[in-house]
Amino acid sequence: MSTSRTRSTSTSTTVRAAVADRFGGPEVVRVVDVPRPEPAAGEVLVRMRAASVTVADHRIRARDVPRGMKVVSTPFLGWRRPRHPVLGVDGAGVVEALGAGVRDLSVGDEVLLVTDLAMGCHAELVAVRADHAVRKPAGLSFVEGTALLFGGMTALSFLARADMREGTRVLVNGASGAVGSIVVQLAHAAGAHVTGVCSGANAELVRSLGADRVVDYATTDFAREEETYDVVVECVGNAPYARVAPVLRRGGTLLLVVGDLRAMLTAGWDSRRVRGLVTPRGGRAPVAERLRQLVALAEEGVLRPVVDRTYAFDDVVEAHRYVDTGRKRGNVVLVLP
Ligand SMILES: NC(=O)c1ccc[n+]([C@@H]2O[C@H](COP(=O)([O-])OP(=O)(O)OC[C@H]3O[C@@H](n4cnc5c(N)ncnc54)[C@H](OP(=O)(O)O)[C@@H]3O)[C@@H](O)[C@H]2O)c1
Structure with a gap:
């Protein structure tokens, strides 16, 4: 691998990618040339225009996982170095090539895509399962579309486990x-308070x-107020069942x-105590289903992307540094040339 600042062309054998080949701080990330990915059967090759930098990138790059989860997460994260050195779980771009058997997308389609734990989105080109890419709503830019993905895919997954309706009292x-x-x-769209x-x-x-x-x-400590809730969604790491x-x-x-690991081990017992559901x-629902659901919600105008900062691809280290603060508002998005 060599460092490079030139954009790859459609005939290059390499592409530029942001690579973390060891665990550590933001400075371990370098933009280098890596072999050009090729779409396998059932995949599409996407030229990335935007990609989010998320807490998942922070966790994998820094090997910073909730208490007790290091051993459990090693098969996904890697043992001595990140298992997938090109980070990035989602983004948006333009379909450049189709693998065998792909019928639902065409070359030139503008798409939103999710690679999840396979990572790889912090690169000029990404090969992804065709059903993990959907046409981008026309009203959203590549950056805006990207900013819906990490939070949207996670929120849809977790909220599927809660009964959320008119008047439900929800704390986030x-x-x-x-x-x-x-x-x-x-929650607001479902009519919850x-x-x-x-x-x-x-x-x-x-x-x-x-x-x-x-x-x-x-x-104010919400847990010491008089107010009570039907659903609590914990997205910080300081509000376990206790x-x-x-x-x-x-x-x-x-x-x-x-x-953390304790929450995993006690979830069943805690659920019985509250006569409800406590779950980590x-x-x-499969990624493809949630992705379609997310795009439909965006097209209906139910969801508004929250973009805090954008960074040029070459400033990826600065993007990691900002995400590491734990203080971003919504999303941080890399913009690719
Ligand atoms: N289980 C899964 O499948 C899954 C999937 C995705 C994410 N996650 C986890 O979910 C967590 C949240 O992810 P995220 O992407 O939403 O993180 P994020 O965007 O980095 O969250 C940052 C926000 O947290 C707020 N915050 C910091 N301390 C707070 C506190 N004490 N009380 C309330 N808000 C506080 C910050 O607001 P201020 O600046 O105002 O403090 C900031 O706006 C992460 O730990 C991530 O690993 C899990």
Whole structure:
């Protein structure tokens, strides 16, 4: 691999990619030339125009996982170095080539795509399963479309496990992040009464996404208020069952989007205690189904992408540095030439 700043052409044998070939801080990421991917049967080759930099990239690059999860996550993350050195779980681009048997997409289609744990989106070209790419809604730019994916795919997975309807009382911890900002919008769209927990600086944003009430975590501990909830969505990592229990109604649901090993081991017992559901796992709907659902919601105008910052591809290290702060509002998106 060699470092390079020139854009690959359609005939090059290499493409530029942001590679983390060891675990560490943002500085381990380098833009280098890697072999050009080719689409296998059932895949499409996409020229990337935008890709998100997410907490997943941070976790894999830094090997920073919730307590007790290191051993469990090693098969996915890698043992001595990242298993998939080109990071990036999702993004948007233009279909450049079709693998054998692909019928639903054509060369030139503008698509949103998800590679999930296979990663690889921080590159000029990505080969992805054709059903993990969908046509981008015309009203959204590549950056905006990208900004729906990480939070949207996660939120749809977890919310499938909760009964959310008119009047359901919902609390979203971490309402201004990539996941929380979509959960707030989906809960609001379902007619729920939404309380968002965020800092004072993000209160206006969270209200604009549909929260009826905002709790500033710097001044108020939601778990010590009188208010109780049917559904609590934990997107920060500081609200396990033990903390949430006093404000979770009997029969309620605690969705632990961030949960440690202890939460995994005690979820069944905690569910019995609340006579409801406490779970660190999302639903089982396949990626392709959730992606279609997400695009339909975007086309209906139910979801608004929240873009905090964009970075040029060559500034990928700075993008990682910002994501590492844990303070981004919604999403950080890399823009490819
Ligand atoms: N289980 C899964 O499948 C799955 C999938 C996706 C993500 N996740 C996990 O979900 C978590 C959230 O992901 P994300 O992408 O939404 O993260 P994110 O975008 O980085 O979240 C950042 C937001 O968190 C807010 N925040 C920080 N401390 C807070 C606190 N004490 N109380 C309330 N809000 C606080 C920040 O707001 P301020 O700046 O105002 O503090 C910021 O807006 C991550 O831990 C991620 O690993 C799990």
